Amino acid sequence: MQKKQIVEIIAGLMIITATAGAIAGTFLYEDMLNNERKTIVILALALEFGNWSPPEIKLVEGEPVRLKIRNTDTVTHGFAVPELGIGIDEPVEIKAGHVAKIDITPTKKGTFLYVCTVWCSKQHPKMVGRIIISEK
């Protein structure tokens, strides 16, 4: 192969690294982070923008899990599951654009409400979702 062709291939590889490589790297890194522990992503949005998503989370008793709550809204939200004591003693406040990570291992089964704890809009009291914990 000529030197010129090799140079072209190197240049092409650089472009692929900068584009496809960056995209692949991003998802691999995110996967790696999520592999540390089973992760459930919850989006926090005021009611007008769609409320908690997903509105219902299914967990299994005794199985450790990480809740990753992404606030993709323009206002601050909070997170608490009062019946499980999450976010009560240490309030979880998530500013716009920020992410909270909560590691839990559910110990009792049943259906519990998870709520926003920051007055985020007129409809704030309705910003509620459900956690369903089933037996192993």
Add this chain to the structure above:
Amino acid sequence: MKDKILGIFPLDWRYDITSLPYVRSVLKSRWVPFLIIVFNLFFFTIILMAGVVGGVSAGNYNFAIMFVWILWWVMLMLVFVPFFSRIWCSTCPLPAFGEWIQRLGFLKVRNKLFGLNRKWPKQLKNMWLMNFLFLGTTYTTGFLTTRPIATFILLMAIILGSVVLSTVFERRSFCLYCCPVSGFQGLYSNIAMTEIRCKDPEVCRNHNVSTRAKALGCDYQQRDCVRGNENGYACPWLEVPFNQNRRNTYCGMCFECFKTCPYDNMAFNLRPPATDLVLDKKRGLDEAWKAFMMLGIAIFFFLIMQGPFGFLKDWANAKTLAGYLSYISVHSTFNLLIFPGIFFVFSYASHALGRTELPLKRVFINFSYTLVPLGLMAWIAFSVGIIFANGSYLIHVISDPFGWGWNLLGTANFPWTPFMTGMVPYMQIGGLLLGLALSLDIGFKIARQTFKNRDEAVMGFYPIAAFLTVTTMFLMWLFTG
């Protein structure tokens, strides 16, 4: 020419940066600006991804919005354009795919370009299309600065548009006549303190000109910088690189002419600011309107984003359709008609006061270039207000570009901290006064070109000077309350 800019810098003072060691060999390498383009490509890949996956409405916390509209835009206005002309275009990754398709390669030189290579329609060889595209883009500011996906759509439109047009039209036709951010970079680059020109016109005059070509009057076609050779491409921006009487407007600073010139006769000059504005050549209504629109839009943006009228923000963000339509119509009428109309009245007065053989239209066009320094300074004042107030968000998003809870550099929890807010009004006032000084200085030089003699020029310049001064006072009042 013994004229001086602001009475300090002689108009013809130049310092060739390539006379420093290594600079020329760097610019002659085919890896430049390729490597920077690849680096920016990586950055824009992240920006595009953040536009899609990085959150829905938290504008200030989105990587795409922060890096495009806070960092990139402010850098353009504050650093790139005033100091380095169109240096951004030299390293811009957006039209790169189109160009690589034309070249069927990345670094190799192959002067027969792939594609239809059509000539751009003559009627569109000006700034009008870009004026309207830019105005159209400003209709969406409310979304661009709050919805990451809007930024994604705009950037993708530029990338795809450039790919499509590159296969149909010759060389950088897209950049020259279509890119929404090309027009203002071109016009405002007239102020830039750098330029790419030939070193010694005598060398160019004697270069490789066959008698036959000379007789045909098309001798310049024979020069390597125009035609391209095995070391580099013919000027992708359709400039005649060795023409000493050209402006920065349409030179994309791609450095191909450094690579093609067999005599190393191209120079990357430092020069006094705004010298291109004095060049009495190829001034046109399209650029005049660009100047009006840019200044008018700076005023509107300020009112929307930082002004005291909350309703304007709601209008621009399309809270209600009626509000949004009012925004579009007020914004367009002001920038396309009212503002140029006011300037026309002052040009009319100027034409009436000073004696000149030139028609009113010429006087109007010539003087519209006086708005360029002031316009750039208005944008700088606007940008300074934004970067110091919101720059700290950059520190957050760089650690967590997609809002996924990453903390790459450990700065994800950096709180919002406005910097030096006390200084901002002084910088704004200082900048605007500098803009006024430059506008007045350029204005009087234009008046000398426009009117018969010095006395007539003084008379004719009064109304324009008044307009510039009043506009500056208005801007100062607007920015600093």
